[in-house]
Amino acid sequence: GVRTPSLVAREVMAHTDHHLLVGEGAQRFARQMGFTIVPDLNTEHSRREWLKWKQKTDPEHYLDFDDERAYGTIHCNGVTAKGDVAGVTTTSGLAWKIPGRVGDSPILGAGNFVDNAVGAGGSTGRGEANLFSLASFLIVEEMRRGAHPKDAALTALKRIVANTVEKRLLNGRGKPNFQVKFYVVSKTGQHAGVALYGGSDATYAVCAASGPRTPAMDYLIEGTASGG
Numbered sequence: 001g002v003r004t005p006s007l008v009a010r011e012v013m014a015h016t017d018h019h020l021l022v023g024e025g026a027q028r029f030a031r032q033m034g035f036t037i038v039p040d041l042n043t044e045h046s047r048r049e050w051l052k053w054k055q056k057t058d059p060e061h062y063l064d065f066d067d068e069r070a071y072g073t074i075h076c077n078g079v080t081a082k083g084d085v086a087g088v089t090t091t092s093g094l095a096w097k098i099p100g101r102v103g104d105s106p107i108l109g110a111g112n113f114v115d116n117a118v119g120a121g122g123s124t125g126r127g128e129a130n131l132f133s134l135a136s137f138l139i140v141e142e143m144r145r146g147a148h149p150k151d152a153a154l155t156a157l158k159r160i161v162a163n164t165v166e167k168r169l170l171n172g173r174g175k176p177n178f179q180v181k182f183y184v185v186s187k188t189g190q191h192a193g194v195a196l197y198g199g200s201d202a203t204y205a206v207c208a209a210s211g212p213r214t215p216a217m218d219y220l221i222e223g224t225a226s227g228g
Helices: 005-015 024-032 044-056 127-133 133-145 149-163
Strands: 073-079 085-091 112-115 119-125 180-186 190-196 205-209 211-213 218-221
Touching: 005 024, 005 149, 073 119, 073 180, 085 112, 085 119, 112 133, 119 127, 119 133, 119 149, 127 133, 127 149, 133 149, 133 180, 149 180, 149 190, 149 218
Parallel strands: 190 218
Antiparallel strands: 073 085, 112 119, 119 180, 180 190, 205 211
16 A cells, blocks of 8 residues: 555664564555555556456456466665665555565565675566575575676576476476576676576666666576567
């Protein structure tokens, strides 16, 4: 019920001894912290899409429906002039998910992880893949061992590929049929954007003293998630 959940998450970090607040308790906390609770977060477009989905899917067979699933995750890392590291992941969640599903974005070590002595890593794409691999934690640990952000992210992507064994998650080439992207920065300001698959949408934004730019991501697998 809050339009800016990442700001609520920051209040949990700043004012409580907890890592996670969920469900009604999270909403109650948000209200206590002064956030406006709105009765409906839908837009006209999202409501139309939801109604279309309700008409098409059998609620007993969620896995059978995969009609242009939409994603809406944003990850951002930063290093201050003093060398402090920060990271945030905010998401609208997976479209058509079963109520109660928790993705990787709020789970420290999965969709987002920061160690001020090392750096930060975060992700967009299939959250369950990051949950199985604790991918962001792995990336930061690889950097702790001396790996460049690019190499650290490639290690995590290889782990995801190795952990993806369900046939429904594999394309015709036996590779994952989904996309995952990592955004990584070290404490010294080295950075990388690395995707499971490349393509025109595999870019990331960088803003440094020299100004903003949008370089192409490195990637692990040639072709596309669909098998092309």
